[in-house]
Amino acid sequence: MDYKKEFIEFMIRSNVLTFGDFVTKSGRRTPYFVNTGNYKTGAQIAKLGRFYAECIMHQAGRNFDVLYGPAYKGIPLAVTTAVSLYHQYQWDVPYCFNRKEQKDHGEGGGIVGWQPNNGDRVLIIEDVITAGTSVRESWQLLHSVAAVNITSLVVSVDRRERGTGHQTALQELEEAFGIKTHAIVTIDEIIGYLHNREVDGKVIIDDAMKLRIEEYLREYGV
Template sequence: MMENRIKEILTESGVLQSGHFVLTSGKHSEEYMQCAKVFQYPHFTKELSEMIAAKFKNSEVDMVIGPAVGGIILSYQVAESLGVMNVFAEREQGKMTLRRGFGIKEGQRILVVEDVVTTGGSVKEVINLVKSRGAIVVGVACLVDRSSNNKVFEEELYGLYHVNITTYESDSCPLCVKGLPITKPGSRNLVEKESYYERNRKF
């Protein structure tokens, strides 16, 4: 029941999108997720955050931390649901750190929260930051888990929504073969893509 509700929220808020997309990697896909779109709706954000908080309500969490920028809003709302402090980490000269007077005390029990986890690079940096201050990472939570069930952290990873998006190389994309128009996420421009056959007729 909860899984259906999560998908309903992500669909209604425009997080889950279907079509023909060029991803950051250059690969193509018929699915795309823009997690930030759900944060436009405070009532949805609160509902999802309460689901995450419920998982860790007995973990004696002292603080929630999220990496900037994707984890800022979600980590704040999870902290509010748990009734604890919240901070966020951000990059300074390429390194994830605490700024703005934020601090972590030795022995604090900290939950790391991110919007989406794929390879987990930013989250790993935050985990290392927390541990370097002598604090304890009680777990990692995210709205969308795209890690394909890989063990990306030593700590437990709790994702509300799990997805494995199929991608294609640009020169062997079946969506291109069909001549479907391409959307570049983050761009206002809709790019008409030549079909695979049209491209190869030029040679």
């Protein structure tokens, strides 16, 4: 789909998707890295929300009642996606996020924005999932607030890497919690689109880089 190709180039131009030598949080040496902390302007966050909204409408659909963004990176993602769903699709979706620290004054509580109710269908919005720890924490937190039904998880990139076992982290979450998982793009789609393609006059994934990524995925991928 066109929005996937546009998103890949958007990540490159935003210096969010980079190629070289990196070490992931799990200690794996990887030839590519996704750092969503490099989105830093109003134009970038507005475009990012549009891509998440398109992914939701094309893949997850309207099978949810509220967006939830885990602190901290999930907070702007939930906000900009809610704005994009409203402006692009005239769908006014409630959103909420958690506080890292419980508030002991004012209205108190650990959830900001929409207060989940029993039976609410929740879509969790994240950047990139490595081990799925934050989603498991979100599951526990949301269920401590109300008897919600977490239906979907949407991320920007599916690295297609093993989680704790022989499945990807997203597959493990789907199996453990019944959450339908969706990604704007996968690493396979990134390789397929960028291989020997120029972006702003530069080839991002040449034959040598493609081989390095494929070797990495043979070792850690699913």
